[in-house]
Amino acid sequence: MSEPEVLGLDESLEFWDKRHKVQDDLRSGGDVTYDHATNELFYVVRLGRLTEILGLADAPIWQRHLLDAGCGKGYFARAMGSFGHRVDGIDGSPHAISECQRLGGVTESYAVSTLAAWAPSHQYDGVYSVDVAFHIMEDDEWAASMRNLAGLVRLGGLLVVADHNADQDKVWQKYQKTRAGRSYDAVFGPLGLSRRGEFVPYGFLGSPAGFHVFTRDA
Amino acid sequence: MCPERLAASFLRDGDRVVTVQIRDDLTAIADALDSSVDGARVVALLPCSGDAMPVGRIVDVLARHRGQAVAVVPVDDRTHPTALLLERGDAAPSTAWLPASGLVDLDAGRSARVRAELVVGGAADRGEARAFLAEAQTQRRRAEAAEVRATTAEAEVARLTAALQALRTSRSYEVGQAFAQVRSAPMSGLVQLPGRLRRAGKSSPGR
Numbered sequence: 136m137s138e139p140e141v142l143g144l145d146e147s148l149e150f151w152d153k154r155h156k157v158q159d160d161l162r163s164g165g166d167v168t169y170d171h172a173t174n175e176l177f178y179v180v181r182l183g184r185l186t187e188i189l190g191l192a193d194a195p196i197w198q199r200h201l202l203d204a205g206c207g208k209g210y211f212a213r214a215m216g217s218f219g220h221r222v223d224g225i226d227g228s229p230h231a232i233s234e235c236q237r238l239g240g241v242t243e244s245y246a247v248s249t250l251a252a253w254a255p256s257h258q259y260d261g262v263y264s265v266d267v268a269f270h271i272m273e274d275d276e277w278a279a280s281m282r283n284l285a286g287l288v289r290l291g292g293l294l295v296v297a298d299h300n301a302d303q304d305k306v307w308q309k310y311q312k313t314r315a316g317r318s319y320d321a322v323f324g325p326l327g328l329s330r331r332g333e334f335v336p337y338g339f340l341g342s343p344a345g346f347h348v349f350t351r352d353a
Numbered sequence: 354m355c356p357e358r359l360a361a362s363f364l365r366d367g368d369r370v371v372t373v374q375i376r377d378d379l380t381a382i383a384d385a386l387d388s389s390v391d392g393a394r395v396v397a398l399l400p401c402s403g404d405a406m407p408v409g410r411i412v413d414v415l416a417r418h419r420g421q422a423v424a425v426v427p428v429d430d431r432t433h434p435t436a437l438l439l440e441r442g443d444a445a446p447s448t449a450w451l452p453a454s455g456l457v458d459l460d461a462g463r464s465a466r467v468r469a470e471l472v473v474g475g476a477a478d479r480g481e482a483r484a485f486l487a488e489a490q491t492q493r494r495r496a497e498a499a500e501v502r503a504t505t506a507e508a509e510v511a512r513l514t515a516a517l518q519a520l521r522t523s524r525s526y527e528v529g530q531a532f533a534q535v536r537s538a539p540m541s542g543l544v545q546l547p548g549r550l551r552r553a554g555k556s557s558p559g560r
Contacts, residue, residue: 252377254376254377254407254409254410255407255408255409256404256405256406256407256408256477256480256481257408257409257474257477257478257481258408258409258412258470258474283409283410285413286409286410286412286413287409288409289470289474290451290463290466290467290470291451291454326413326417327416327462327466352454352463353416353460353462353463353466
């Protein structure tokens, strides 16, 4: 069976900007097959898993600095800000970022950028990306994005990327391509990142997605 | 410091100066490190200020191309205002405190990364802090100037109000008012004139 036609980078950016404009706050970055209430639960469950992985804010005088890579309308970034972290949120959708800037708190900062292009003047204690990597359809762009995120993690910091944990890469539809777990190992390993524990599944309504968790240790 | 003087003080024969053209494209640094021998020094001139350095990319390039960060120095150059001083080679193993794992022994690679994060990230942080403080100072000065302006205006209004009040309670003002009343309404003004002049005689002398 042939693979379905997929979106290029520009088409993908346009697709997501439009989706953020027309879909409500949760469905735009959640699962369009869920109703609003189910998406509420979906967000809460993912936030819980992510919080378990990232841990608590250490101290008010030394906030942990996080990057939400592909923050959409900022649900997770605002939550992390409210938990006492400093958060930068980036997304390729200008509409989503304007919403983030409208709703965001004082410890959050937002910018329009792709994952591959973000080059801030600091590194992060933690970088996370929730349900974004499998929407990057082009393999070169995906690899460049992952390499860039890896470079933004401080020594000792965490890199958390959501995807499936299958043995093979797979195109599901024109805007969704999951990568095998070993594809992440192949990119992150040579960059000094190693897995911290097992894959963390969302465990929500049979979703095969979850978090790959890496630590920067070299 | 001008770039030439910096290069003269840091570089030795066979060392290199590279100019990075685009802030995020650091291939010039990678190429310079790859083509240098261990112990050689490289000065990379960056097209951005210290607080705008792409720290993650710089640290990543240094880690992958065996570059050790020595220092970040501002230079007098309009298009390339920051110099990154590097040395090619492995760092000595050391021990460091990492936020996630506490006190740890570091091999050469991790030692170099810690150093790069401290040198490059620290310079960027200090640059950001300086920019933040400068902005805070500017805002404080603006607020102080606005306060001085407001205080001066308030004092002027108070002075004029007092002067007007003094005028209104003065004898000459009362007398003038009485005669003005006669001019504008002769009948009632003439009737009221003696009384008003008596009252004016009891008011303050004015100036």
